[in-house]
Amino acid sequence: MLWKGRRQSDNVEDQRGQGGGFNLPRGGPGRFRIPVGGRSGGGMSLSTIIILVVLYFGLKAFGIDPLQILAGGDGGVGPGGGQITDNSGEGTGAPASDEMKQFVSTVLAETEDTWTGIFQAEGLTYEDPKLVLFSGQIRSACGFASSAAGPFYCPGDRKVYLDTTFFQQLDQQFGASGDFAQAYVIAHEVGHHVQNITGILPKFNQMRQQMGEAEANHMSVQVELQADCFAGVWAHFTGQKGILEQGDMDEALNAAQQIGDDTMQKKMQGYVVPESFNHGTSQQRQTWLARGYRSGKLSDCDTFNTPI
Ligand SMILES: [Zn+2]
DSSP, rough: OTTTSSSOOOOEETTTTTSSTSOOOOOOTTTOOOOOOOOOOOOOHHHHHHHHHHHHHHTTTTTTHHHHHHHSTTTTTOOTTTOOSSSSSSSOOHHHHHHHHHHHHHHHHHHHHHHHHHTTTOOOOOOOOOEEEEESSSTTEEEEEHHHHHHETTTTOOOOOOOOOHHHHHHHOOOOOOOHHHHHHHHHHHHHHHHTTTOOOOOOHHHHSSSSSHHHHHOOOHHHHHHHHHHHHHHHHHTTTTTOOHHHHHHHHHHHHSHHHHHHHHHSSOOOGGGGGGSSSHHHHHHHHHHHHOOOOOGGGGGSSOOO
C-alpha cells in the first residue's frame, strides 16, 4: 500500500507502555470481541434494521457517483494524487514502532475519508472512531482485555483497540504477512464501528441476550462477515485512489483465509467445532471481503438477508 506521505489521523491514542491498568483488579463483564451493550432498542427486528441501513446506503444513493464525492472529500487530492515519500528519506533512524504508528494512523485516516464520503452521499455525518494503541493489557469501556484477545472494537466508548504486536503474530503464527493484511484488520474493526453507529451492533447485542449459544454464534458470524464486507468496501475505494499496490488485495484475502474459524481451530486444536464458529470460515471471510471489494456497495454486504 502506498501509504507514506498521506494524511495521518489525529484519532490515534497511543497508550503503549502504560500498562493499561495492569494493577487494577479484574472484574466487570470480561472480554468480548463485540461486547454486550446495555442499550435496548425498539421493536424492530435485526432484519428490519439491516433493510433500513441498506435502503439508506443503497436506494438513496441511486444515481449518485460516490467516487466523485469521495474524490472531492479527499482534501483536494484527486485519485492517485497522493504524495509518496521515499522510504529511506523519512524519519532517519525512527524506531519501527513509530513507523507502525504512522501506518496505523494513515490507514485510519483513509477509513475516515472513505466512510465520511459514503455517509455524506446519504446526507449523513460519519463520526470517527478513536483507535487506541496499547501493549500488554488495556482497560476499555468493555472491561479488561489483553493482547492475547486480539484487536477489538468496543461500542461503549466507540474505540478500536489494537496491540500492534498482533501484526507480528498475524505474520509469524498465522502466515498472513504484508501491510494490506494489517490494513484489512484495521478496516474490519472500523467496519464494526460503522455497524455500531448505524444501529446494527446495538440491535445484535440486544437480541443475542435472548438467544441460545448456537443461534448467537450464527448471528455473530453474520455480523463479522458484514464487517469483512465493509472492509472490502473500504479497500474498493482505496483502490480507486490508486494507492493499492499489486498483491495488496491478495494479502488481505490471505489474512481472511488464515483467520477463518475453521483454519484457526485446525491450527490451534487440530480439529474443528462448527457450532462454535463465531467469525466465519476461511471461505466465508474471503468471499465477503471480496464481495465488498468488487462492488464497493454496502447493499452487497447484507449478510443477514443473504445466504452466507
Ligand atoms: Zn470482528
